[in-house]
Structure formats: structure tokens, C-alpha cells
Amino acid sequence: MTDNPDRPELAELRKMLHIAPFHRWLGLDVVDLTERELILEMPWREEIISNPMVQAVHGGILSALIDLTGLYAINAFGGTARATSDLHVDFHRPATPGSMRAIGRVVKLGKQLSVAETRIEDSAQRLVASGRAAYVG
Numbered sequence: 358m359t360d361n362p363d364r365p366e367l368a369e370l371r372k373m374l375h376i377a378p379f380h381r382w383l384g385l386d387v388v389d390l391t392e393r394e395l396i397l398e399m400p401w402r403e404e405i406i407s408n409p410m411v412q413a414v415h416g417g418i419l420s421a422l423i424d425l426t427g428l429y430a431i432n433a434f435g436g437t438a439r440a441t442s443d444l445h446v447d448f449h450r451p452a453t454p455g456s457m458r459a460i461g462r463v464v465k466l467g468k469q470l471s472v473a474e475t476r477i478e479d480s481a482q483r484l485v486a487s488g489r490a491a492y493v494g
Contacts, residue, residue, distance in 0.1 A: 370395075370433055380425065383418070387429070388458075395430040397422070397459045413451035416486075419477060420446045422459050423488035427473030430461030431492055436471045438492035446488040455480030469494055 370387045374380050374397075389396040399422060407415035424441055431438035457477050464472040471494060476487040 370429060374429060385425065390433055393462055395426065395433045395461045397426050399457045399459070401454050401456055411451055412453050416448055419448065419452060419486040420444065422457065422477055423475040423486060424490055426459040426461035426475040427490040428492055430463055430473045431466065431471045434463045434466065436463065436466040437494040438471055440493045441490055442470065442493050443491040444488065446486060448486050449484045452477070452479055452485040467494065
């Protein structure tokens with residue numbers, strides 16, 4: 358971790374993340390903060406299934422996970438992200454039963470606009486979705 362005094366620590370990030378009821382409902386947890394990445398985990402929930410035939414997660418849930426991970430990555434690395442101004446998501450394979458890990462990395466920290474990219478892996482560490490978002494500070 359860097360020595361940036363404006364950078365929140367893991368416990369503070371968890372506290373910030375759990376303020377929103379939606380984040381708590383998703384079961385999100387900050388599991389690691391490395392030199393370059395913020396890592397969130399989301400447990401499997403039957404309520405997130407959109408296709409019962411293959412037990413696949415709804416794309417909106419994956420999109421929300423990408424959006425939230427990017428936003429908290431910006432905040433974790435000293436930026437300010439208050440709202441999403443642009444979001445692009447690519448779906449690579451169905452996310453099926455098992456926990457998911459979202460790995461967020463800052464692309465650019467700016468005064469008015471910051472950018473982050475996120476990839477979501479399933480419990481077998483396969484890429485299920487990735488995305489990039491811009492956030493207003």
C-alpha cells in the first residue's frame with residue numbers, strides 16, 4: 358500500500374461500502390487493497406439468477422458490481438467518485454453458482470473525472486465480465 362494520507366484503509370472502505378442497503382443486500386465485502394487494486398467479493402445468492410436453466414447471474418448485477426468496484430477503487434486510491442458518468446460492460450461467460458471476485462484498478466485520477474477498470478472472476482478464477490467506467494468527482 359502507498360503512503361498517501363488521503364487513502365482510506367480497509368476497515369474504513371468496508372464501513373463506506375456497507376452504508377448503502379443495496380451493497381449490504383448484495384453481500385459485498387472488501388477483501389483486499391493492494392498497491393494497485395481493490396478487490397471486492399460477492400457471495401452467491403439465488404435472487405441474482407436471471408436464467409434458471411443455466412443458473413446464470415443477471416447482467417445488471419454484474420454491471421452494478423463493476424460500477425461499484427470502480428467507484429470504490431477511485432476512492433481507495435485517493436480520488437473522489439460521487440457518481441458514474443459512463444459505464445461500459447463486456448460479458449465474457451455466464452456467471453454461475455459460486456462467489457464472485459471483482460478486481461478494480463484506477464486508470465486515471467482526475468479533479469473532475471476519474472476512470473477505473475474492473476474485471477469479475479468466478480470462483481474458478483475465470484473471467485465472467487469486465488468493464489470500464491468514468492466517475493464525476
